Amino acid sequence: MLLEHFHLATLFLLLVTTAGGVGGQKFTYNGFAGSNLDLDGVAGVTPNGLLMLTNGPIQMKGHAFHPSPLPFRAARSFSTTFVFSIFGQYIDLSAPGLAFVVTTSKEMHATALPGQFLGLLNTTNNTNPNAHFFAVELDTLLNVDFRDINSNHVGINVDSLVSRAAADAGYYDDATGRFQNLSLISRKAMQVWVDYDGAATEITVTMAPLGLARPSKPLLRTTVDLSTVLQHQDTAYVGFSSATAVLFARHFIVGWSFALDGPAPTLDISSLPALPPTGPKPRSRVLEIVLPIASATVVLAVGIAVYIFVRRRLRYAEVREDWESAFGPQPFSYKDLYQATKGFSDTNLLGAGGFGSVYKGVLRKPDMDTEVAVKRVSHQSRQGMKEFIAEVASMRRLHHRNLVQLLGYCRRKGELLLVYDHMPNGSLDKYLHDPMPGKGMLEWAQRFHIIRGVASGLSYLHEDWEQIVIHRDVKASNVLLDGEMNGRLGDFGLARLHDHGSDAQTTHVVGTMGYLAPELGHTGRATPSTDVFAFGAFLLEVTCGRRPIEQDERNNRVMLVDWVAEQWRKGSITKAADVRMPNSFCLDQVSLVLKLGILCCHPLHNARPTMRQVVQYLDGDLPLPEFSPVYLGSTMLELMYSAEFFNKNLMTYVSSGVISDLSTGR
Template sequence: MDWVKEGRRRRGEDPVFSILLASFLIITTRIASAAVSSSESSFVFNGFEGADLRLNGGGVVEPNGLLRLTNFTKNEVGHAFYPVPFVFFNSSSGRPLSFSTSFVFAIFPQYEDISSHGIAFAITPSTNLTAVLPSQHLGLFNFTNNGDPSNHILAVELDTIQNREFDDINDNHVGIDVNGLTSNSSAPASFFLDSSGLQYENLSLISGEPMRVWADYDGKSMVLNVTLAPLLNPKPERPLLSSKLNLSSIVLDNMYVGFAASTGAAAGSHYILGWSFSMNGEANELELSKLPSLPPKETEDNTTVKKPEIWIILLPIVIFLFLLIASFGIVHLVKTKKKFSEVVEDWETEYGPHRFSYRDLYRATNGFSDENVLGNGGFGGVYKGQLPKSKLEIAVKRISHDSRQGMKEFVAEIASIGRLRHRNLVQLLGYCRRRGELLLVYDYMPNSSLEKYIFDRPQQSLNWSQRFKIIRGIAAGLLYLHEEWEQVVIHRDIKASNVLLDAEFNGKLGDFGLARLHDRGSNLQTTRVVGTLGYLAPELSRTGKSTTSSDVFGFGAFLLEVACGKRPIELKTSGIDMVLVDWVMEFLKKGEILEARDRKLGSDFAAEELELVLRLGLMCSHPSPAARPTMRQVVQYLEGEATLPDISEDDFYVFDSSSRRNKILVDETSWNSCTAATNLSSSFSDSPSSRRN
């Protein structure tokens, strides 16, 4: 045994051994402080330094142990999952198991006036979420699988954007999501001060302040409780959400737990400071004193003006200069105030969130400079701009509007249209009124309008795959306007010049300057005939009532111009108008309808898709409103969910060229009305969010 003692003594004197031993102890201590797991069914992270997590996207652990999911980057997704799955389902009893979790989070928006998207605690069957989307999908779902029961995903969302497509209650709420983003249960972000639920305090999820969340599920009663509170507050007695939820069909035997966050057009950062989780028992308390610190909030630098040294001999001169400068300042202030003066009436206060200041729009467009012009129309120009605070790119349309008559109703409709949310609609952000001008603010579309690629840029013509994708997108957007929003929206000016293209050449229907809204089931009011000749349904000259069916007629003209590369009405060299519907009908009679295609397509096109679009364009252009399909039927035809009926020549006898589309050429009064409407339409046809050639 003496040789053992001697060996121990020598190792204690060996400096290399001492260094290795010290390094081992330091690493072990750090891992133990980051993650303490008493078993395979629970863990605690009081900070994440040295933690073993599966991170992807924007997910990263900062040097101080702070888990960051996004980092002030637009359209970013971040994930962080515990690497080992947990058993969530008892196969023998056929019941889900209980679980409990608690975590501390904070959300930093990049700009105070524009929020980023939210964060979610998620239970998923896999950590490989590569097919998900950012923005409103929170890095958990995409357009295709949202709401699919095969997802097997349970999430607690902390959402900071109101998305109408998911029926969000507001832009600052907590929700329980099952397999999709339409919450089973949700409530405004707040916490109760007592068990009665009568007293509560609201919280702002984007305040940048750390907050604690508790999510506790009882497998026996099948109730999920979600509680929210400021960091230093104890857990409230009454949960914010309490939902009866049978997880038997939702969770699989083995599931992963973690977090997902995303940003959209506005960036932000999402942080997790600490996290505790447990199966079949209450999650261990977090040690708040050990949590890492958040980074400082970004603030503008405060500059101080150094007081000049004043000599007694120069005092009169300084006073004179001060008065002179003050006079110039007052004059400049008066001129500036007059320059940026706006028309604001009492009734406009209810539409406040949709109103921009003229000063901001002036600065965004560099004073509406010629360099920022995207296009010009009969009623004003369209300008590219960038909002000074949010750096959001916008398009601003200036419209002359000297009359006060109907302005209140018009602004009310602008505010309503601004609430439309669909991926195939150009977002109308708001408006501004100044003197005799109305300014409309839209999302900026970098690839201009579809019209330029169909008619004006033969060297940059779109292929058939791109055109068909745009057609399907616009059809989906129109279906949303007609049937899926809270009111019926009649666009009244559907044409290629009003279809704008984003960076990925996705089609977005824009220019709602002629749009009208009405409640479902209400009687349609007779209005002045407006729109663009060639896209106007023939019944408008008789009834004066715009309907969803008259929109379908305009969509039919749009289908034919995209497929044929021709405008609905073109003047031939002989001086005779060529009506596109008549022209396509002649090819249909000969059994050669594909010969009507745009020759710029060459031979690279899907014949079945092209024939479907041409035939559907004719059906939508039927002179009888009752014979036209609805937009829901149109979408079903385009998506292959329904078969397009056969079209015969007898169905379209009114398209005979000699009759010039029976009764479309109206009397002189109707013609003058349509001509005036065409002039009005020109002010809206400059693609408000498009790029200048």
């Protein structure tokens, strides 16, 4: 018996350590039962031999490395292949993925974070040349901070989670040459090949479903000099890293082989351990016997009934999870909203933008019909869906006569539906810049009434509600007019909440050019003061009937705040008022609003008033401070949109649709 065990152990070591190589330059794992991998975090090996990098719980990480370092001196060529599978909680939404890693030190992973950092880096050492690692990421989570192309991609990374090259997950079919997409979270086994040519300093990455021969055309090909990554060290470790975020997920490695200076050994697919079952439980033997005996007519009738039922359920299928019960019952079903908007038809479309489309709907009830506006937004938020729903639930409790009331939400498949009060007179933007036929220009009394209302709504958000709400996109197109032409601030798609006495945690520059406070270019942090700046641009826009940024006849960009200040310097600030306004207007009131707009747009955030003070200025309860046009110092255009601010901060978000168009302000 002892001799038999000795022979088995010897055979196993040959399979998993050297596999025909010398000095540990080749190894093969056709399953990991009994292996001596160096594991940490939640990584482990299942009884049937699967390497499980993460085992489900959220915000966890796991690593698995070949136990001994390999002789990578002079950045030698290498080849590796592995089979993986990702089991997420949902078929269309996942936690972060996993990565194959070459690193000079396994200690770097001790301080690494889970979630979007994949257990490789943290907030302080991302994009750090001293990280000394190379990775091929199989990423299933879109993260704009790392410039991910989507939530289902393969990337090549060096010392950073910003990929040097990336592509949609998939392969090129040898027979047709066509690209075939693969879903990384399909729970299916897939094989990846990674090859590094040390002489050409070139990396290629190829993938395919398990069982399909390696495609001749690689998915990715790019130049990487591993000698700079490994810093000419003689040895390096190879292995895998993975992490979970806010969703349950398991990441499996089924088999793995590796070789230096030659092709990786072929994996024996027939010897690989089986993945956990992915489908429904098998039928009982009784059903297997009874169903074939049933008459064809009954089976056909049942089939048709099931088809109709399933099709109807899928059309109106919603998503609701246990954690949402804390936010209370939702008054709207997808079926009600679908029927209210006539199937979200184009005839009911009120408008569309970077954050979704808005449809008019009529909810029909026995006692009365209610008009609503239904906004459809993407399910893939820049923050976790749970946090986003929590904020939506909080905003339902906002009640102010000058805010568009958020009535509730409904989730379905890949979208979130937000339900608001319908504003029959549309957006203020159209009255200022594109007046509709049959509706004249707004007179001054109407404009001042709208200004006063929006100021009151913002003051409520900043100071009077239980939390501080920063709107982050105050502008004329987000001010809607009810049936009595009252101005109501709407579109809280970018809003952020935080407790009184604390700071908002967001660091993304979002909003619309012309309304963005200059300090956002340096800090990226939205505050009540940045809302005040946007409100100042709004004051000038409403009073002058001009957009915050326009182009003159020489195609130069002109800031409205600079232009108004120039009119003031010339001796009459009221000449900046919209000449199209019907009837006469109070010059003192127009002068007050224009000067207040300039004050709110001051380049120094601590020189701006609070929204409570703004309301007091507008009501005449507090005198406007005395100041002159030169109080602004240098021009607003230079301060706001310097090359540093524009190039380093805005272009990223313009390209992704986060910041609205420069010229239209829409």
